[in-house]
Amino acid sequence: MTPFVIIGLCGVGVLLLSLVLDGILDFDGLAGDWFSTAALGGFVSALGFGGAIAQGAGAPQLVATGIGAGAGLLVGWFSAWLTRLVRSGATDETPTTRDVVGWDAQVVSAIPDGGYGAITVRRGGHTFRFNAQAERALPAGTEVHVTGVLSPTAVTVAATYDVLP
Incomplete structure (x- = not known):
């Protein structure tokens, strides 16, 4: 059982x-993610610990090795699949001011008649704050809809429901 534990610890x-090294030791020329350090480490650790568990349960050395190899192949495949999934995942671009047109927001600093207030737009886990102008005065807390862009830091808004004076 000790050799299997040592193999698992090496994995x-x-x-x-x-x-720590973030893929520096990956073998880029060999079948992509199948020979990444994550896949190899997962295979070796599962082989060692799977064999140790099987041997601890009373399986003979040869059977424990087969069980460990099966566990290693399963974990190695999963590691390669997960690595490929993470590496190929697309990231969205950071939204710009013109992207917020049509989005809902909330007034955080009252918008006076003919002046500027402030709104907060929440989208995709991000919070954006803009100066805002409206056709009529809007109190803080009003739900609004962004209708246009005045500058990179300012937008026009309209209330999403009637606000009582």
């Missing part, structure tokens, strides 16, 4: 190296 060491 954990490879996984830690893959986190």
Whole structure:
């Protein structure tokens, strides 16, 4: 059982190296993500710990090795799949002022008649704050809809429902 535990600990060491060195040790020329340090570390650690568990449950050495290899293939495949998924994931561009037209917002600083107040737009986990102008005075807390762009920091808004004076 001790050799399997040592193999498992070596696999954990490879996984830690893959986190610290961020793919420097990856073998880019060999089948992409299948030979990444994350996939190899997952395979080796699952082989070791899977074999140790099987041997601890009473399985003979050869059977424990087969069980460990099966566990290693499963974890190695999952690591490669997850690595590929993360690397190919697209990221959205940061929204610009013109992107907020049509979005809902909330007045955080009252908008006076003919003047500027402030609004907050929340979208995709981001909070954007803009100076805002409206056709009529709007108190803080009013739900608004962004109708246009005046500058990179200012927008025009309209109340989404009638506001009582």
